[in-house]
Amino acid sequence: MNVPLLDLGAQYQSIRDEVLPALQAVVESQQFIMGPAVAQLEAAVAKVSHARHGVGCASGTDALLLPLKILGLRPGDEVITTPFTFFATAGAIVNAGGTPVFVDIDPATFNIDPAAVEAALTPRTRAIVPVHLYGQLAAMERLMAVAGRRGVPVIEDACQAIGARRSIDGEWRMAGELGWVGAYSFFPSKNLGAWGDAGMIVTSDDQAAERLRKFRLHGGAKQYHHDEVGTNSRLDTLQAAILLAKLPHLAAWSAARRQHAEYYGRGLAGLPQVTPPTVDPSNEHIFHQYTLRVERRDELQAYLKAKGIGTAVYYPVPLHLQKCFSALGYRTGQLPVAERVAGEVLSLPVYPELTRAQLDYVVDAIRGFYR
Numbered sequence: 001m002n003v004p005l006l007d008l009g010a011q012y013q014s015i016r017d018e019v020l021p022a023l024q025a026v027v028e029s030q031q032f033i034m035g036p037a038v039a040q041l042e043a044a045v046a047k048v049s050h051a052r053h054g055v056g057c058a059s060g061t062d063a064l065l066l067p068l069k070i071l072g073l074r075p076g077d078e079v080i081t082t083p084f085t086f087f088a089t090a091g092a093i094v095n096a097g098g099t100p101v102f103v104d105i106d107p108a109t110f111n112i113d114p115a116a117v118e119a120a121l122t123p124r125t126r127a128i129v130p131v132h133l134y135g136q137l138a139a140m141e142r143l144m145a146v147a148g149r150r151g152v153p154v155i156e157d158a159c160q161a162i163g164a165r166r167s168i169d170g171e172w173r174m175a176g177e178l179g180w181v182g183a184y185s186f187f188p189s190k191n192l193g194a195w196g197d198a199g200m201i202v203t204s205d206d207q208a209a210e211r212l213r214k215f216r217l218h219g220g221a222k223q224y225h226h227d228e229v230g231t232n233s234r235l236d237t238l239q240a241a242i243l244l245a246k247l248p249h250l251a252a253w254s255a256a257r258r259q260h261a262e263y264y265g266r267g268l269a270g271l272p273q274v275t276p277p278t279v280d281p282s283n284e285h286i287f288h289q290y291t292l293r294v295e296r297r298d299e300l301q302a303y304l305k306a307k308g309i310g311t312a313v314y315y316p317v318p319l320h321l322q323k324c325f326s327a328l329g330y331r332t333g334q335l336p337v338a339e340r341v342a343g344e345v346l347s348l349p350v351y352p353e354l355t356r357a358q359l360d361y362v363v364d365a366i367r368g369f370y371r
């Protein structure tokens, strides 16, 4: 049997009759730049996020970069973030002129540790960027309390977490809702994926939304009139049309991922070498990734590959130990949880269209490896 890590073809077959006409409508209109689908998607995604505004942009990377840019960071300004994330989180901080300050993570959820954030605050801290890793919210109520005491803006990297939510004081709060801004990626492999690059910023700060809307259009609302130096980071109209057609399916797709996760959890229970993901009881996880901690990780991965099962390691090298950040002076051992976890994680296929037979095959293979 073959169980790829991701099967975008299966999803395409199930929605092609909805998406292709939406694409064709854009082609017929020939309105490729900032066509009506962009504003429609912005409104729809803002609603999902309980935010007042959505600002489409070219990628999840830009959805992080643009808010950081408008903070006007100066050399030496610090932005606290997690080392256990995709590179873009920290890359955006540096590209906006800031210095990333990496702090350790919670060993259960792999998300940034609010106590470590608090300990890392300095007078130069200009922002905090938590990541809702694998589709599970970080402890936003604690992070917002830490940030609020010092008036530091929080930029949520919700690139893996659209539609994920957390119960806070008895109310569901969405990924991207509570921070100053939230950043989404619509990279094709995401739970809501485009057919190319696309991203969006959500915020309920009216002024920030207005500025970001201009910033992605070279800093001007009126053509050839520029209030500041922005950039070209538009969300492509074809991608917006695809995403609008796919959005009504998002909740069901994420629910299917949750069911697969539960099934894996039951199937792998009792294996001492395997730790299934911990879902914080306050969270509704969307399982962008289903990530185990395992013993003999690389051997297991090779064994599964030989059996036709795709897996991935997100992420093998924590960011504080990346070559490009060596000048920041971090040493091995400094962020021990992130470093340990990076050597143990393995993500299994969890895409919505997986069959029971495929899930059983993966479970049996893992059990067989440790037998």
Ligand SMILES: Cc1ncc(COP(=O)(O)O)c(C=O)c1O
Residues within 6 Å of the ligand: 059, 060, 061, 062, 085, 086, 088, 089, 131, 157, 159, 160, 184, 185, 186, 187, 197, 198, 199
């Ligand atoms: C946590 C995280 N941040 C940022 C990004 C960047 O998004 P994009 O690839 O759309 O630029 C991604 C996804 O790739 C991500 O997973």
